[in-house]
Amino acid sequence: xxxxxxxxxxxxxxxxxxxxxxxxxxxxxxxxxxxxxxxxxxxxxxxxxxxxxxxxxxxxxxxxxxxxxxxxxxxxxxxxxxxxxxxxxxxxxxxxxxxxxxxxxxxxxxxxxxxxxxxxxxxxxxxxxxxxxxxxxxxxxxxxxxxxxxxxxxxxxxxxxxxxxxxxxxxxxxxxxxxxxxxxxxxxxxxxxxxxxxxxxxxxxxxxxxxxxxxxxxxxxxxxxxxxxxxxxxxxxxxxxxxxxxxxxxxxxxxxxxxxxx
Numbered sequence: 642x643x644x645x646x647x648x649x650x651x652x653x654x655x656x657x658x659x660x661x662x663x664x665x666x667x668x669x670x671x672x673x674x675x676x677x678x679x680x681x682x683x684x685x686x687x688x689x690x691x692x693x694x695x696x697x698x699x700x701x702x703x704x705x706x707x708x709x710x711x712x713x714x715x716x717x718x719x720x721x722x723x724x725x726x727x728x729x730x731x732x733x734x735x736x737x738x739x740x741x742x743x744x745x746x747x748x749x750x751x752x753x754x755x756x757x758x759x760x761x762x763x764x765x766x767x768x769x770x771x772x773x774x775x776x777x778x779x780x781x782x783x784x785x786x787x788x789x790x791x792x793x794x795x796x797x798x799x800x801x802x803x804x805x806x807x808x809x810x811x812x813x814x815x816x817x818x819x820x821x822x823x824x825x826x827x828x829x830x831x832x833x834x835x836x837x838x839x840x841x842x843x844x845x846x847x848x849x850x851x852x853x854x855x856x857x858x859x860x861x862x863x864x865x866x867x868x869x870x871x872x873x874x875x876x877x878x879x880x881x882x883x884x885x886x887x888x889x890x891x892x893x894x895x896x897x898x899x900x901x902x903x
Contacts, residue, residue, distance in 0.1 A: 687725045691718055695732065698740055705742050712736055727765040730756045738772060750776045761800065770797045771810045778817040787821030808838035812849065819852065825860040832856065847877045851885075858888055863900070867892045 694714035697707055715736075718729035734752035737745045753773040760766035774794045777784075784790050794814055801807045812835040818828035832853055835841070841849060854869035870885045870892070 685725070687718055687721065687723065690714060691725045691729055694718075694729075698732070698736070703740070708736055708740055724763075724765075727756070727760050727763050730759070731765040731769055734769060734772070738776070746776050746780045757800070762802070764803065767801050767803045767806050770801050771806050771813075773797060774810050775813055778813060787817075787823060788827070790821075791818060791823070791827075804838050805840060808835045808840065811835040811838075812841065812845070815849075815852070819856075825856040829853070829856050829860065847873075847879075850877070851881065854885070854888070858892070861895070861900075863892045863895045867896075 691714070694711040697703075697711040700707065712733055715729040715733040719726050719733065730752070734749050734756060737752060738749035750773050753769040753776075756769040757766040757773065774797045777794045777797070778790055784793065791814055794810070794817075798807065798810055798814070801810060811831045815828050815831035815835065818831065832849060836849055836853060839846075850869055850873045854866050854873055857863075857866035857869055867889060870889050873885055874882055
């Protein structure tokens with residue numbers, strides 16, 4: 642019972658309008674971002690310039706030439722040391738990650754890690770670690786072994802202190818573990834940690850609850866599996882209810898026979 646979905650973007654801790662607008666863009670809500678910027682234009686010259694360059698990223702039809710112009714602005718603004726500099730440096734990495742017609746994941750990872758090294762305690766440096774972790778999980782041909790990939794990303798996780806961002810990366814580590822068919826015991830800690838922090842979107846939380854029940858079931862952790870499956874039925878009475886109830890019958894039989902494994 643594997644689930645899809647994605648973690649929601651963690652909002653920056655400041656009241657910066659431009660920062661809020663970029664969160665909208667990161668969640669594929671570019672129109673909402675532009676409405677916000679129009680209603681509350683940034684006050685400073687650097688912020689306004691950054692807003693214009695940010696808008697270029699989604700000014701359809703987008704061309705690589707247009708994105709290169711935006712990158713030139715990001716490079717210049719990143720030379721400062723304010724929040725605009727942090728956002729600009731992050732957005733530059735994002736261009737190579739998802740916006741250019743041909744992604745350059747090695748370059749994106751390098752730039753994300755540079756943001757994190759320069760502003761290790763800032764929101765954008767912390768968010769950059771999450772993005773670098775995603776690239777490490779799925780797109781690092783130099784590390785073919787799945788367990789080694791997850792171990793390397795765990796080193797990045799140690800540097801993330803924002804709870805929402807830790808949750809997002811832990812959730813993605815769990816998903817990668819299931820994708821690479823690691824054992825339930827290897828995957829469960831990441832999903833459990835993400836679940837403990839909470840705050841995921843409704844659909845993502847639904848998938849996470851299903852994953853926790855299924856993986857606990859496969860690991861023969863009957864009591865834990867029953868707890869997650871019962872929560873699932875209570876909170877998400879959807880088409881999977883029948884399958885979950887069947888699993889609960891198996892669990893009850895195992896517990897009645899005294900076969901609790903953990």
